[in-house]
Amino acid sequence: MDLDTANRPLVLIWELTQACGLACDHCRADARPGRHPDELSTEEGKALLEDTAGFGDGQLVVLSGGDPLVRDDVEELVAYGTDLGLRMTITPSGTRSVTADRLDRLADAGLARMAISLDGATPAAHDAFRGERGSFDETIRAARDARDAGIPVQVNTTVCRETLGQLPAIRALVREMGAVMWSVFFLVPIGRGRLLESIDPAEADAVMAWLDDVSEREPFGLKTTEAPQYRRVVAQRASRTTRSENRTNVERRTGIVAGDGFAFVGHTGDVFPSGFLPSSAGSVRDRSITELYRRSPLFRSLRNRDRLEGKCGVCPYRQLCGGSRSRAFARTGNPHASDPLCPYVPDGYEGPLPWSDRRVGTDGTVADD
Structure with missing residues (x-):
């Protein structure tokens, strides 16, 4: 697969709908039960998938929401994309929409993977975060039914103050469930996520160091979302140990940021660098996604x-990392600003610190503005 992120994204997400039966605390879309009347139609969606195939064989497409299974054309879209050579995956909500019969039909259509969300290791913790009693049990059942249908399962988890203490137990659940991937998302404060409390930068680096150890010890894969500093943490730790060069190359290859290896098509056709960076580059109703x-x-x-x-801008890891452009935009309105979750201060840097109202002075000390 072509890894030139100027030519194609590693991940293309299509938000089929913003309709969802849950009211999750972190919801980027601030989803509601009803569907929007101007969603891309089935035929428009097929045209989008045809254009997406222009990126090349094996392009990863994630069907998301809201809850994508609210739509009754999902199986048709998965089959259409699969026939075009796309790798079609889905991220449904943990609701009764994920039935065993629906999963069997998605498997027959060629679905390559299903991602489910676990933001707590117990029903009480997860259901409170998701805003729906029974969501935990439905999520575990959906994962089991997906495996029975032959669909690989990925687990997505949000990292914020409310979930921080749950991470070790969620890790164990990911292993027990036989998931192939744990995707750990570091909160970006948009949508309902503005009401949640982020962890601080030092805690973020500590969690990422822990995740680096997890990735070495568990049978499932691990990736982070909106946390490109994870690659800096891995590189720094690798330089102090005998970690293999191959492992560092894997982190370098799979790391992406909004707009660079990542693209998001909204439910009405607008194209964004990320679902967490709501600045539109145009609409697929007017121009192709490749263009x-x-x-x-x-x-x-x-x-x-x-x-x-x-x-x-002066960080020696900027090519490897690049910072979360979405989080910078959420904090400042400028997608090129510094990522406020990263505690690393480059040697010789003099200027403001994005996580506080302080700055580094000419003598290297931190002072109030």
Whole structure:
């Protein structure tokens, strides 16, 4: 697969709908039960998948929401994308929409993977976060039914103050469930997520170091979302140990940021660098997804690490990491600003610190502005 992120994204997410029966605390879309009347139609969706195939064989497409299974054309879209050579995956909500029969039909259509969300290791913790009693049990059942249907399962988990203490127990659940991947998402405060409390930068680095150890010891794969500093943490730890060069290369290859290896098509057709960076580059109703990704000024600017500002702009890890452009945008309105979750301060940097109202002075000490 072509890994040139200027030519194709590693991940393309299509938000089929914002309709969902849950009211999750972290919901980016601030989802509601009803569907939007201007969602991309089945035929428009097929046209989008045809354009997406222009990126090349094996392009990963994630059907998301809301709850994508609210739509009754999902199996048709999965089959259509699979026939085009796309790798079709889905992230349904933990509700009764994920029936065994529906999963069998999705498997027959060629679904390559299903991702479910676990934000607590117990029914009480998970259901409180998801805003729906019974969500934990439905999620565990859905994972079991997916495996029975031959669909590999990925587990997604949000990291914030409310879930931090649950991570070790969720790790154990991921192992017990036989999941192939644990995707750990570090909160970006948009949508209902604005009401949640993020962990602080030092805690974030500590969690990422722990996740690095987890990745070495568990049979499932591990990736982070909106946490590109994970690659900096891994590289720093590797430089102090005998970690293999191959492992460092894996972290380098799989790391992406909004607009650079990642694209998001909203439910009404607008194209964003990420679902967590709500600045539109245009609509697939007007231009092809390949043209928007490759040529739009917004996406091109996000792929230029020389555009980074603040301490991210002078960081020696900026090509490897790049910082969360979504979190920078959520904090400042500027997608090129420094990532406020990263505690690393480059040697010789003099300027503001994005996680506080302080700055580094000329003598290297931190002072109030």
